[in-house]
Amino acid sequence: MRAADTLKDVDNNNSIQKAEAGQNKIRSFAFVISVCVCVLFSLGFIWSFGRAGQSCEIKLDEKINPNSALAASLIRLPGIGPARALAIIEYREDFKRENGDVPAFRNYDDLCKVRGIGPATAKNISEWLKFE
Numbered sequence: 413m414r415a416a417d418t419l420k421d422v423d424n425n426n427s428i429q430k431a432e433a434g435q436n437k438i439r440s441f442a443f444v445i446s447v448c449v450c451v452l453f454s455l456g457f458i459w460s461f462g463r464a465g466q467s468c469e470i471k472l473d474e475k476i477n478p479n480s481a482l483a484a485s486l487i488r489l490p491g492i493g494p495a496r497a498l499a500i501i502e503y504r505e506d507f508k509r510e511n512g513d514v515p516a517f518r519n520y521d522d523l524c525k526v527r528g529i530g531p532a533t534a535k536n537i538s539e540w541l542k543f544e
Contacts, residue, residue, distance in 0.1 A: 475542035478523065479504060479515045489537045496528050503527075518543055 476485050478500055486497035503526045507516035516522065520538040523529050 475540055477542050477544050478517045479544065489540055491533045491536055492529075496526070496533075499526050499528050515543065 476489065478486065481500075483494070483497040483501060486492050486500055487494060492500075500523070504516040507514075520534045520541060520543075521531075523534040523537075524531055
């Protein structure tokens with residue numbers, strides 16, 4: 413009887429080892445698939461960002477008034493990022509405190525008074541601006 417018990421134990425151990433080997437194969441396959449999916453997503457993001465830099469045409473429904481525009485609107489202008497948009501708003505608010513309800517910007521040349529905006533930037537965004 414001992415030999416029969418030993419054979420059953422060996423068979424059970426073999427079954428367990430085969431089951432673990434099958435699970436390891438499944439885990440390995442799942443790992444390989446997940447790595448492939450991650451690589452494909454990464455390549456997709458890289459490709460989409462690369463294409464975004466090629467065509468950077470700005471389309472606005474209407475012109476922006478720098479005397480009243482929000483930062484989100486100003487950021488959409490070419491060459492105006494978050495820092496420059498905030499600089500425009502700060503200049504506008506300081507000007508209003510000192511001069512009352514007089515508009516800070518009467519034309520695009522007035523934008524050159526804002527720190528970080530030079531004549532080239534002011535001229536580049538002039539077609540998207542209205543002054544009221």
